[in-house]
Amino acid sequence: MIFSSIQLGLTRFIWSIAFIAVSLFPLVSHADEATYTLRPNDTIRLAVYEEPDLSLQVKILKTGQASFPLIGSVDVGGLTVAAAAAKIRALYAKDYLVDPKLTLTVDEYATEFVSVIGAVKVPGQIPMPVSGNLDIASAMATAGGLTENADPNNLQLQRASGGVISTFSLSSIEGPTGRIRLASGDRIIVNQSAFVGKTVTVMGQVGRPGPLAFPVSGRLDLVKAIAQAGGLTDLANPKKVTINRSGKVILLDFKAISQRGDQPFLLQPDDVVTVAERIF
Known part of the structure; x- marks a missing residue:
């Protein structure tokens, strides 16, 4: 009997110490145990001494609430583990238990994500590291980089907290x-180039007349376009090249432009380039 009493007293002492430890130092193996804040989708475990039921x-719901026997739903989201344990203890002590002793721990942490969507090779959600440190460059690398149709000058960062969307290249x-640094819920949006699907047409005395895909960079000059169309034929008149731009016809000296080099003539989507035939 004496041994049993000592053993029971020792057990009560250990539980008391455990309760004090949880109240002061939550048992959380996260980045910062002392300040970890409970979040929706965290899975927590409650153990009440001598009350196995x-x-x-x-699991904490999206509303931040978790349901417990007798006391029902308790709003624990946004509280530290220690504060949540104290709140639950107070609710049990108020109507159900005399000097309840309990521990509250986090069994499983909710996974946090950032999203990289749009014209990237591997779009989707990227898990935040346990350390919580993730930056734009790392997120873009994880998403596999840009696709061929992406606009490299129109990448946007949308914060989960709202506010102005930042644009960067x-x-x-x-x-x-x-x-x-990114935070959970942030989104990186990689926009498709506005020039995807756009063309220019090169006609007349060139090696391969027909439509050309406009570069997604948005920059195509006359010399490059004619080169892509197979170059001038032997019958071409390099001094008589016309550009039909929305009904307006521009006459150009292709020979002078190609020799000058430092002042390229930039084309626009839907331009129609016609190389005239030489008259003998």
Whole structure:
């Protein structure tokens, strides 16, 4: 009997110490145990000393609430583990238990994500590292980089917290922009180039007359377009090249433009380039 009493007293002492430890230092193996805040989809475990029917594992709902025996739904989202344990203890002590002793732990942490969508090779959700450190450059690398149809100058960052959408270029993420830290729920949107599906047409005395795909970069000059169309034929008149732009006809000296080099004539989508035939 004496041994049993000592053993029971020791057990009560251990539970008391455990309760104090949970109240002051939550048993959380997360990035920061002392300050971890409970979030929706966290799975928590409640253990109540000498009350096995009250012990359970429960997932926190999107509303931030979790349901417990007798006391029902309790709003624990946004509380630290210690604060949530104290709140639950107070509710049990109020109407059901005398000096309840309990522990509250996190069994499974909700996975946090950022999204990279649009014209990337592997669009979708990217899990946040346990450390919580993820920047734009790393997220873009994880998404496999841009597709051929992406606009490298129109990448957008939409914060989960709302506010203005930031726009940046692919080249800028190699600098300070790439080190911008992301938070759970942030979205990176990679827009498709406005020039996808656009063409110019090269007709007349060229090697391969017909439509040409407009570059997604949005930059195509006359010399490059004629080169892509197979170059001038022997019958071409290089001094008489016309551009039909929405009904307006522009007459150009292709020979002078190609020799000049430093002042290219830039084409626009739907331009029709016609190389005239030489008259003998």
